[in-house]
Amino acid sequence: MSIADKVAVRLRVNGEDTAIMVPPYKTLLEVLREDLGLTGTKHGCELGECSMCGVLVDGKPFLSCLAMPLDLEGRDVMTIEGMARGRHPHPLQAAFAELGAAQCGYCTPAMLLTAKALLDREPRPSREAIKAALSGVLCRCTGYLKIFEAVELAVSRGADG
Amino acid sequence: MAEAFSVVGKPLTKPDAFGKVSGQVKFADDLSLPRMLYGRLLRSPYPHARVLHVDTSRARKLPGVLAVLTGDDLPVKFGILPVSQDEEALAREKVRYVGDPIAAVAATDEWIADEALDLIDVQFTELPHFMSIQEALAGQGEPIHGLSNVHKAVALEFGDTDAAIRAAEHVREDIVFFEGNTHLPMEQHAAVAQYAADGKLTLWTSSQTPHYVHRALGKVLDLPMSRIRVIATPNGGGFGGKSDIFAHELVAAKLAIATARPVKITLTREEVFYAHRGRHPVLMKVKTGFTRGGQITAMQFQSFLDGGGYGSYGVASTYYTGALQATTYAIPRYRFEGVRLFTNKPPCGPKRGHGTPQPRFALEIHFDKVAEELGLDPVELRRRNLPSPDSQTVNWLRITSCGLEDCINKVVEGSRFLERRTSMPLGRGLMPHSEVQLKLDRNGGVLVLCGAIDIGQGSDHILAAIVAEVLGVALDDIQLTTADTDLTPIDLGSYSSRVTFMAGNAAKAAAETVRDRLFRVVARSLHCDADELMARDHRIYRSDRPAEGLIFAQAVQLAEAESGVVTGSGSYTPPKLAGPYKGSGVGPSPAYSYSAAVVEVDCDLKTGEVKVPEVWIAHDIGRAINPMLVIGQVEGSVYIIARVQEPDGARSARHAHLPG
Numbered sequence: 001m002s003i004a005d006k007v008a009v010r011l012r013v014n015g016e017d018t019a020i021m022v023p024p025y026k027t028l029l030e031v032l033r034e035d036l037g038l039t040g041t042k043h044g045c046e047l048g049e050c051s052m053c054g055v056l057v058d059g060k061p062f063l064s065c066l067a068m069p070l071d072l073e074g075r076d077v078m079t080i081e082g083m084a085r086g087r088h089p090h091p092l093q094a095a096f097a098e099l100g101a102a103q104c105g106y107c108t109p110a111m112l113l114t115a116k117a118l119l120d121r122e123p124r125p126s127r128e129a130i131k132a133a134l135s136g137v138l139c140r141c142t143g144y145l146k147i148f149e150a151v152e153l154a155v156s157r158g159a160d161g
Numbered sequence: 162m163a164e165a166f167s168v169v170g171k172p173l174t175k176p177d178a179f180g181k182v183s184g185q186v187k188f189a190d191d192l193s194l195p196r197m198l199y200g201r202l203l204r205s206p207y208p209h210a211r212v213l214h215v216d217t218s219r220a221r222k223l224p225g226v227l228a229v230l231t232g233d234d235l236p237v238k239f240g241i242l243p244v245s246q247d248e249e250a251l252a253r254e255k256v257r258y259v260g261d262p263i264a265a266v267a268a269t270d271e272w273i274a275d276e277a278l279d280l281i282d283v284q285f286t287e288l289p290h291f292m293s294i295q296e297a298l299a300g301q302g303e304p305i306h307g308l309s310n311v312h313k314a315v316a317l318e319f320g321d322t323d324a325a326i327r328a329a330e331h332v333r334e335d336i337v338f339f340e341g342n343t344h345l346p347m348e349q350h351a352a353v354a355q356y357a358a359d360g361k362l363t364l365w366t367s368s369q370t371p372h373y374v375h376r377a378l379g380k381v382l383d384l385p386m387s388r389i390r391v392i393a394t395p396n397g398g399g400f401g402g403k404s405d406i407f408a409h410e411l412v413a414a415k416l417a418i419a420t421a422r423p424v425k426i427t428l429t430r431e432e433v434f435y436a437h438r439g440r441h442p443v444l445m446k447v448k449t450g451f452t453r454g455g456q457i458t459a460m461q462f463q464s465f466l467d468g469g470g471y472g473s474y475g476v477a478s479t480y481y482t483g484a485l486q487a488t489t490y491a492i493p494r495y496r497f498e499g500v501r502l503f504t505n506k507p508p509c510g511p512k513r514g515h516g517t518p519q520p521r522f523a524l525e526i527h528f529d530k531v532a533e534e535l536g537l538d539p540v541e542l543r544r545r546n547l548p549s550p551d552s553q554t555v556n557w558l559r560i561t562s563c564g565l566e567d568c569i570n571k572v573v574e575g576s577r578f579l580e581r582r583t584s585m586p587l588g589r590g591l592m593p594h595s596e597v598q599l600k601l602d603r604n605g606g607v608l609v610l611c612g613a614i615d616i617g618q619g620s621d622h623i624l625a626a627i628v629a630e631v632l633g634v635a636l637d638d639i640q641l642t643t644a645d646t647d648l649t650p651i652d653l654g655s656y657s658s659r660v661t662f663m664a665g666n667a668a669k670a671a672a673e674t675v676r677d678r679l680f681r682v683v684a685r686s687l688h689c690d691a692d693e694l695m696a697r698d699h700r701i702y703r704s705d706r707p708a709e710g711l712i713f714a715q716a717v718q719l720a721e722a723e724s725g726v727v728t729g730s731g732s733y734t735p736p737k738l739a740g741p742y743k744g745s746g747v748g749p750s751p752a753y754s755y756s757a758a759v760v761e762v763d764c765d766l767k768t769g770e771v772k773v774p775e776v777w778i779a780h781d782i783g784r785a786i787n788p789m790l791v792i793g794q795v796e797g798s799v800y801i802i803a804r805v806q807e808p809d810g811a812r813s814a815r816h817a818h819l820p821g
Contacts, residue, residue, distance in 0.1 A: 025272075039191035040184020042397070044347060045430040052347055080184030089182065097178035100789045103797065104617025105181030106347040106397030112182060140347055140398050141617045143800030146793055 009069040013038070014082025022069060029053045029064040032079060040080035040109045044138075051137040054110030055079050061114045061136075080109035083116065091154040092116055101150035103141035111137045115151050124155055167697060168630040172789035175622035176636065177395070177615060189351035189367040189394040194423035197353070198227055200416050201274040201426070202409060203264040203281050204435060205256035208505035209290035209305065212254060212283060215264055219280040225273035228419040229281070230265045235415055237381045241373055241405050241510075245472025247306060250381060250411040256285070257305050257470030258507050260435025262408045267416040267424050290505040294444050294465045297502035305470060305503040312468050312501040313479050315744055319555040320494030325459035329450025333531050336446050337523035341467065343439035344512050348397020350436055351427040352410045354417035363390045364414055367397065369404040369616055370654030375646045377406040378414055393644035396655075399616035400801070401511040404656040405438045405473055438510030441478055441501075442467040443519040447527050455537050455545045459494035462486060464520065466501040469508035475501045477747055478509070481516025484748030486524065487554035489565070489755070490546040495555050513798060515657055538582075540573055557740020561752050564781025568757035576759035576777040594734050595663040596650035597671040599628065601727040605699065605714030607632060607639050609671075612652025613664040614644035619790040620660040624668045626786050631672035632679075633696030634713055650730065661786060662752065663733045670731025679716045682723055686711065755781040758799075773803050 006021040013036065022031050029046070032038045032055070044052030046065045053065040056078040083090045092112050095101070102108040111134060118125055118133040125133070130151050131144075139147065180186040217229040232253030240246040252261050264281050268274035289302030297310040304310050326332055352366040362384060368374050371393035379386045396403055409426040416424040428436060444465040450458040464482040468475045483497030514521075532542040548554065550563045573579060598610040609628055615621040625639040642648055652664055680691040683701045687694075687709055695704045702710025711719070720727045738749035758778040764771050776799050785791045 033191075034193075037193075038184075039187065042188075042347075043190055043349070043427070047430070050347065050430070084183060089179065093179075093182040096182045097174050100172075100175065100178070100619070100793045102178060102181040103619070103793055104346070104348065104396060104398040105177070105186050106188065106617075108181050109184045138347060140345060140400070140801065141797045142793060143796035143798075145796050 007070060010074055011069060011072060012074070012076045014078055024068075024070060026069065027065055028055070028062075028067040028069050028072065028077070031069050032064060032077075038079045038081050042106055042109060051110050051114070052107060054114055054137060056113050056117055059117060059120060061117050078113065080113060083112060090116065091157050092119070092151065095150040095154040095157070096147070099146050099150040099153060101142060101146040107137055107139045111139065111147060115154075119151075119155065125151075127152070166630055167633070168626045168636060169786050170784065170788065173622070173626070173636060173787060175619050175787070175790065176625055176639070176641065177621055186395050188348055188397050189353060189365055190349070190425070190427045192353045192365055192394070192425070194353065194355060197423040197425055198267040198269060198416070198420060199271045199274050199426070200265055200267045200409070200413055200424045201271065201278055202251075202262040202412065202432070203266075203278045203283070204432070205252070205259060205261040205263055205285075207256060207285055207287055208259050208292070209288040210256050210285040211288060212252060212256060212263060213286060214282075214284040216282040217264060219282070220266060220277040223268075223273065223277045223280060225269040226266060226277045227269070227422070228267040228416050229277065230412060230415055230419070232263070234419075235381055235411060237383070239377045239381050239406055239411070240472050241370075241474055242472065242476055244476055247472045248406075248408075250408045250415070255288075257503075258435070258505050260432070260507060261470060262412070265412045265416060267420055267422075291502075292504060292506065294442070294467045294502055294504070297467070297504050298465075305505060310503045312472060312503050313476050314498075314500045315479055315483070316498045317483070317556065317742065317744060318496040320459065322459040322461050322494045322496040325494045326448065326450040326461065329458050330453045331451040331531070331535060332448065333451075333527065333534065334446065334448040335523065335527045335530065336444070337526055339443050339445070339519040339522050341440050341442035341509060342512070343434060343437055344398070344400035344402030345433065346396065346398025346400060346402055349428045349430060349433050350403060350407060350409065351425065352407075352413045353423060353425045354413040355423040356414075356417040356421060358421075361388055361390065362414055362418065363392065364410060365392045365394050366410050367403055368393045368410070369396060369399045369401070369614060369656050370406075371614065371644050371646055372612060372651055372653065374406055374410055378411065381411050382414060382418070390645070390647040392646070393614040396614060396616035399655065400513050401515065401656055402433075402436075402438055403616070404654055405510055407436055435507050437469065437507035438473055438512075439507075440512040441475075441482075441509040441516065441519065443482055445482070445520060445523040447523055449527065449531065451531060451535065453535070455532070455535050455542045457490060457492050457546050459496075460486060460492050461496045462498075462520065464497075464499045466499070467504050467506070467509065468501045469504055469506045471503075471508040473508045473510040474515070475509065478511065478516040480744045480747035482520050484556070484558075485517050486520060487556055488548060488558055488560060488748075488753050489521070489524075490543070491548045492546075493555055497556075511656060513801065518802070538579065540569060540579065543569060556748070557742070557745060558748055558750075559738050562781075562783075563753070563755060565755035565757065568755055568779035568781050571779040572757050572759045572777040576761070576775075578759045578777075594732070595652045595660075595667040596730060596732040597624065597664060597667040598650055598730045599671045599675050599728060601675060601717045601721075603714065603718050603721060605634060605638060605712075605717055607634060609639055609641050609668065610649045611641070611643050611664055611668065612646075612649040613660045614655050616655050618655070618660070618794060619787065620655060620664065622790060623661045623665055623786050627665050627668045628672045631669060631696070632676055632713070633701070634699055638699075650732075658754075663735070665786070666733035667731045670733065671729050672731070674729035674731055675727060678727060678729065679720055682719045683711050683716050686719060752783065754783070776803070
């Protein structure tokens with residue numbers, strides 16, 4: 001791959017302006033993991049079915065395996081690495097850790113970001129709304145109960161605070 | 162009075178939790194090394210075919226391709242069980258399932274590697290294939306291995322079952338089929354291999370059984386074990402699916418040696434279905450004799466396992482389908498006949514409760530029908546056949562404690578089963594060596610070295626909690642290094658719910674060894690006997706005069722000054738429990754765990770759609786080291802099996818090994 005085959009992409013990633021040269025056929029997932037070293041975003045089916053690759057684009061859940069960076073020029077991308085506030089974990093992260101909502105941890109980054117998008121939109125969601133929002137993110141370990149409980153714990157502590 | 166334990170039994174946050182919620186935990190596919198190449202496998206499009214010729218010349222010429230391997234490059238056969246060394250990393254003469262690997266490529270990126278796969282020309286001659294137990298038994302055409310499709314046949318009898326069944330007051334026979342399913346961990350299998358200039362091979366792999374991978378690499382690559390290091394990365398879900406030796410692990414290593422550059426192979430989700438090793442589909446016939454009062458007098462159990470293309474754990478799986486019938490219910494005479502057949506499908510292996518959920522499913526259906534015929538309620542029929550604590554089963558298995566009756570009582574009460582059961586079926590479930598080293602530092606920190614890998618179940622926490630409890634320190638004082646064949650002592654792996662019991666007992670033994678050494682030096686310093694001391698709250702002190710004692714770190718410093726670095730090791734070997742017959746090694750356990758469940762099922766009578774609104778489940782697990790982690794395991798296990806029982810899951814699973 002010569003430099004002539006690459007394109008310049010500018011993204012705002014976790015609050016920082018980022019400019020990189022990448023092959024135009026690379027997905028956002030690949031660029032995040034391979035070019036920016038943000039391996040917290042996980043590689044799953046790469047077919048848009050399991051949501052392991054979920055990130056937030058302009059605050060909304062987004063499947064990075066189906067997104068082309070060129071289409072996202074200048075937009076705001078948040079990955080799990082950008083979720084904590086400095087050394088303080090986001091209330092959702094703390095609640096997931098405390099309640100054992102992360103077993104193997106592979107779905108956890110996408111699960112947390114998807115939950116964050118929900119709480120940013122709806123600070124006090126019902127159990128049904130939490131289930132609906134997280135239903136696309138597959139987890140094989142937990143049976144989801146501890147995940148729902150962790151979201152509710154974060155809500156009770158004021159997840160937006 | 163103080164609580165008996167300070168760490169054990171508390172719902173504490175596990176040591177890897179914050180690494181996981183921050184995305185910092187590195188799974189195998191997250192690793193990247195300078196000059197790393199990407200490997201891909203060419204897989205068979207045919208279920209059963211002879212491989213006549215593999216031409217790699219066009220692929221080798223593609224710019225960016227650094228190595229192409231075929232079966233001739235890795236001719237040594239391997240397998241997880243010593244009796245089933247029937248796999249090749251890349252098939253040489255024959256392919257035995259769609260997805261069987263034939264060739265491999267290493268290239269500078271994955272796109273070039275994929276393009277190179279398309280340039281490999283393979284000439285096949287298709288053979289008749291066997292896609293079911295029935296087809297494999299009928300045996301029309303060339304067998305998949307050797308002279309017959311029968312991989313393993315076992316027959317055991319304990320007591321005269323024919324006579325007992327003839328004399329029984331009530332006899333019933335049922336035929337039950339349990340469909341197979343796959344683990345589908347959310348993390349695809351991945352491996353990164355590095356062959357350093359000093360001739361040392363390192364493999365990072367998402368494996369539940371790194372010590373077995375270590376052994377297979379030595380055998381297949383013909384390298385001394387000391388020149389190979391296997392590091393298991395945290396598993397993004399295992400469920401038994403990463404407890405075998407996989408082609409991509411051996412191929413990544415061989416490609417790294419061939420190119421003298423690091424090589425990563427990450428399977429796609431589709432390839433995970435080919436790797437499989439999931440739950441065997443099993444066809445079962447069960448015939449049981451009862452007294453009129455519902456007591457079992459004898460049982461005859463037959464199982465036919467659809468094994469897929471290779472042996473894998475299949476010999477053990479076969480025995481498991483017949484091993485544990487008599488631990489759940491008291492069966493005074495018992496005959497078991499099991500047959501595993503090769504079929505042209507991805508190989509089956511162990512999945513959550515290796516080989517035992519299938520017969521459990523058959524037996525519970527069978528018993529429900531018997532209860533109805535005898536006019537007993539299904540709970541009562543089970544109560545009349547409970548095994549006794551501290552007893553031996555007819556097939557020589559030693560039962561120690563047995564909490565089955567308590568489990569049944571709890572779920573029956575909790576669900577109000579007896580009042581509500583009129584239109585509700587009942588379900589019941591049964592779930593089924595290790596060394597640890599410690600090194601203490603002068604600040605009171607403890608390094609725990611153990612070969613077991615955390616696959617999400619929380620085994621890191623269990624080891625840390627047990628060591629912290631014995632030494633009277635906090636979880637934060639414990640550092641763990643796990644599953645690295647260079648650094649950690651042997652552990653057979655993270656499977657079959659064995660880590661808490663086996664590695665946990667090894668950790669306890671190691672911690673007690675170290676504690677005894679500390680107690681000896683502290684006792685001399687305090688002029689008392691070692692057995693008057695206790696370790697708690699970062700102190701070692703006299704239990705009758707708590708003010709007299711030393712800070713834990715001071716005790717370590719004293720011991721180190723006296724005789725060098727404070728280290729200790731402990732191991733756990735299960736007691737010799739096997740009965741005097743071939744196959745008796747499958748089934749014995751130092752402690753069985755029992756479980757009972759009531760499941761409420763809503764069925765749409767028009768469409769057959771099934772929903773599971775509520776499950777009541779009780780597990781007899783002994784002491785919970787961390788109740789939060791136990792609940793997480795139980796909830797996850799209910800969810801994973803509930804998916805199997807829904808008709809959509811089962812129907813699709815009939816055509817392919819789909820997630821259970």
